[in-house]
Amino acid sequence: MAHQAAAGADSGDPTVRPQDREFLRDFHHTSRYGATPAGGIDRQAGTAEHGQVRRWFEERAGQLGLSVVTDAIGTIYALREWVPGAPFVLVGSHLDSQPRGGRFDGTYGVVAALHAVAAADAAVSAGLLDPRYNVAAVDWFNEEGARFAPSIMGSSVHAGILDLEVALQTTDPQGVTVAQALESTGRRGVDPAPKAAAYAEIHIEQGRRLERSGVPIGIVDRSWHTQKLLVSVIGEQSHTGATLMADRRDALIAASHVVVAVEEVVEEFEPETIVTSVGKFDVQPNSPIVVPRQVDLVVDLRADRASDVDQARGLLLERLQGIARRRDVEIEAQDFDVRPVQRFPADGVELAEKASRDQGVDSTVLATLAGHDSVPMNRIVPSVMLFVPSADGVSHCEREFTSDEDMVTGLRVLTGVVTRLVAGELADTASGGSDESGGAADDREDGRG
Amino acid sequence: MAHQAAAGADSGDPTVRPQDREFLRDFHHTSRYGATPAGGIDRQAGTAEHGQVRRWFEERAGQLGLSVVTDAIGTIYALREWVPGAPFVLVGSHLDSQPRGGRFDGTYGVVAALHAVAAADAAVSAGLLDPRYNVAAVDWFNEEGARFAPSIMGSSVHAGILDLEVALQTTDPQGVTVAQALESTGRRGVDPAPKAAAYAEIHIEQGRRLERSGVPIGIVDRSWHTQKLLVSVIGEQSHTGATLMADRRDALIAASHVVVAVEEVVEEFEPETIVTSVGKFDVQPNSPIVVPRQVDLVVDLRADRASDVDQARGLLLERLQGIARRRDVEIEAQDFDVRPVQRFPADGVELAEKASRDQGVDSTVLATLAGHDSVPMNRIVPSVMLFVPSADGVSHCEREFTSDEDMVTGLRVLTGVVTRLVAGELADTASGGSDESGGAADDREDGRG
Known part of the structure; x- marks a missing residue:
């Protein structure tokens, strides 16, 4: 199958491939932006440090042959358009952090997205993957919400459940608006967001369930x-x-x-x-x-x-x-x-299970306790959310840790998921939805008291 | 006796004398500086509102024939010098407040001090009081310590137990120093502080003991x-x-x-x-x-x-x-x-008991639970501290209250105390001191861990 070639046929083999080394080099490079003395990062949304890591993301995307656009809420999309006019499989997470946060939360997913997109592009170029959709790596603006509440801001605006103007006028404790913070870091975009066909995201678990069970991949079927x-x-x-x-x-x-x-x-x-x-x-x-x-x-x-x-x-x-x-x-x-509880599509869970098996790794289905950008995205397009283990389950702190081996395994499975999505495997699947709305995207619960 | 004439001979009579009405008018006027909607005041040390009420104090002192000097820590002294070169009986309290504080705490004592000093001056002019010492009404800088810690700053610098330079470099949460705050309100003084011979202060009790017992005057013999x-x-x-x-x-x-x-x-x-x-x-x-x-x-x-x-x-x-x-x-x-526990001189307690009896009002001896400017002053000169009742015992809040009648009774007793001190009644009394230092002023305990 096409995605197998793209993800590499050495599954189960501990040997690190050149593309894995490149990914790890990129990932560890990002830790220097907003680095804290105790080994964490402090890159709250719209700060200078956040602007610096986002500039790196744009440059790296350019080197990988992707074209970069920024929408009005400051989300950055690194696009590869093979099929003119077709919608995009979006793959992303976030580069912002909590104050004295960890270097894996969000950042791992963005760097993995860049490399999964590059791998899919290589597969298309090699004639191993026949794309139905285009693809983009995404850095959503302000997932953490530490400086500007609410959290999960960029993806919520994208999904149409948070009003753009309300988001732009949100202020931090010093009275600075999101609009001003985006301007000061050069990320007040004017580009339309690419139309999404599906969404994929990988993230550290931020809990101990994978670590305890020794399973390297978690597949999220619902949020709490x-x-x-x-x-x-x-x-x-x-x-x-x-x-x-x-x-x-x-x-x-x-x-x-x-x-x-x-x-x-x-x-x-x-x-x-x-x-x-x-x-x-x-x-x-x-x-x-x-x-x-x-x-x-x-x-x-x-x-x-x-x-x-x-x-x-x-x-x-x-x-x-x-x-x-x-x-x-x-x-x-x-x-x-x-x-409310959001359900990810069962077809997507099954797709991720196949992508794990393709790599010869075990996976387990679990819920996410934390919110992620995949939660609002799942309301408008079928979405797949993967987890890799977190050491001791800790996150939102400087000693957050995931091993290189686990990150590489996650990248390989994510690449498999992305190539399957690009090939159109979830083309007939509905988006997920909340328990209250019977499974379809619905905004009613947001007005709840 | 001289002080009786100065304080008025109508003790026990509820009739309000013209000088009482003038005092009450002045006191209630001060409540407009930094007034809060709920009836309190917000005049933290070194703010614009604090500067405004201090300007009023200086103007009012001038009208009463007193000359105003300001020392390097921003304490204001309104002086009446009858005996050239003699030291001063200082009578004071503070015009700063807690955030959303009450209008009586500190301010009552400063306005009462002005009027007690004016009454003593009238007695001297009328030949009814033969002064051994001069007199001054004092507004100590930063008693509350809400904006700049530590509290009781101006009187502690005066008493030599807080270093002037340390106090001036103290910062508020925004990083503004005391020196800057004094400059911005025009109160960075260059005058030497007048040499003290004795100290008197009147304050609301901030507790319920007087209210419960129905006694209008408390005389403080110790601090907790x-x-x-x-x-x-x-x-x-x-x-x-x-x-x-x-x-x-x-x-x-x-x-x-x-x-x-x-x-x-x-x-x-x-x-x-x-x-x-x-x-x-x-x-x-x-x-x-x-x-x-x-x-x-x-x-x-x-x-x-x-x-x-x-x-x-x-x-x-x-x-x-x-x-x-x-x-x-x-x-x-x-x-x-x-x-440590500070003891006020027993002779001063006795003097205040006499001044109360002169006015035909009961008094009781009690401890102060709160700190006051009298506590450091008591370490360098014999000091007398009086309390008037606080409704419900509440203070440091907007519903702090003391009746006009209780305030006037307190003013009369304070005036009696001041005239006795001016006449030299405590001239042979040692200053008070802490329990640890055996009764004499001693700084050793300040280094205690």
Whole structure:
């Protein structure tokens, strides 16, 4: 089969091919952009460091014979057009990172995309692959959302579920808009985004399931149901020295009980079926000698089943009311960023299983707990999402790690997936969709409370 | 006696004298500088609003026949010199506030000082008071320490326990130095501070003891022992979505347990003998989808007895180690800002009791839980500190309140104290001192860890 030739016939052989070495050289080169002393990277969206790695991506794409276009939200597409007028198989991920983030999250997928696209191009040139679609490697703008919320911005605009103007006017904590940040890094594009036929993405797992099971490839069949709650705890400001304990209405103590309650709610569920977190927590007035008047915090609830998230939310709201009563404070909670379970097409999962077998490697089907650019893309075109193992399951931190061997295995399977997609294997497959909308792309849930 | 005439002979009479009305008019006028919608003020040290109320103070002092000088740390002295070359009885407090603070804290004492000084001047002019010392109303710079830490800055520099250059180079969270803030509000003075002979201050109690007992005047005989702990909770940054609960080392959950432990430690002590707080609490990286890697927080411990603070500190450090073990995080704690119990001179307490009796009002002796400018001043000259009731005991918040009647009663007693001090009643009294130094002013404890 065509894709086998493109991906190389030495599957199962630990020998590193020249194209693997080239990929690894490119990948490790990217770690210098925004490098942190502890071995991570800090490349928040629209910063100078982010601009530098994106310039490298454009130059490297040019060397590989691809032509580069940038759309209005700053997503960069490196195109190879064999079939004039035909839509594109998009293959991508993101080059931005969290503050003091890891060098694999997102970047691996973008560099692998470049090399999978180059391999497909070589296969077409050699007459080994008959393309039905064109292909493009994609660097989506602002997947992380650390500087500009919401996350997964470029792909959400592409998929039509986030308004371009709303995205461009989003501000960072200093009041800089996305539009200004794109201009300052030269990435405020004017090109139309290429029309997509299918989407593929590879990413580190950011969990331990592959590592524990010893399986090198994960194939994502669904995303977890997620939602956030903005919680405001309102007490009364007073003097840390002069105010007796009984006279206080301390917002920080009450908010600390909220954080503990958010963790404890998982005890009501089966192990590893739900995760809950508080990542953002702001104290007012935040002065050493003032009892805090208010804490605003963001609760993040994620589970494989929507019903578990709903149940956890209900339990938590009850416990918050108990804390408010006991501590004589007000607690307000507001739902936002509700993201229902998204199903990736079964045909795509099957295609990825074949591509793994072609390489002689095992694969396993799993859910993604984290959001990825593939999630919105899956709503408009059939999408395939692959995982490679993460050491210790850690991510969004500097000691994030995936071995060269695992990255190369992932690149080979991704290349197989891309060549199959280019050949039109999912041409008759519908895009995926959320559980709430019965499987088709549907925006209704985005208005949910 | 001279001071009786100066303070007026209508003690116990609810009739408001013309000078009381003038004082109340001045006091309520100051509330417009930095006024907040909820009835408080926001006049952090060195801001434009703070500069405006200080300009009012200078103008009003001029109208009252006082001459104004400003020292190098920006403290303003409104002087009346009857005895050339003699030292000064200083009477003061502070015009700066906490963010969204109350309009009484500090400001009442400064406006009362102006009017007590004017009354003493009238008594001297009328031949009713024979001054041994001169007098000055003082607005100390940066008592609150909300913008520039440490608090009680101007009086600590005056007392020689804080280095002037260190204070001037202190920065706010935006990197602005005290020197720059003083220049921008025109208060970087070049005048030498007047030499002090004694100090008097009146302040709202910021507690409920006077209100509960129905006594209108509190006389402070000591400050509580206080200390702070800078606590750093260090976990590991990870992804709120992808990282399973068991794989996390969440610094925020551990820090929340620390906040709860800080409150719970008071249960080991008699009611109302100790207060513990966390007012400052900073989360890193503070992103909604990142499990926090670090929290830095400030613990504030205050008790009437040093031994209670030491015991609370010991219990807390033990509990912190338990939290660190259970949560698999590191917790570091560092002592700072240790302030031993300071005793005000017994002769000064007796003098204030007499001044209260002169006005026909009851007084009670109590400790101050909060720090005040009188605490460092008491280390270099005999000092007298008075309290008036605070409604509900609240302070450092917008609903802080003291009635006009209580303020006027306080002004009358303060005026009596000032005239007695001007007459030289504490001329043979030593300054106060900390418990550790055996009663005399001593700086040794400031180096304590």
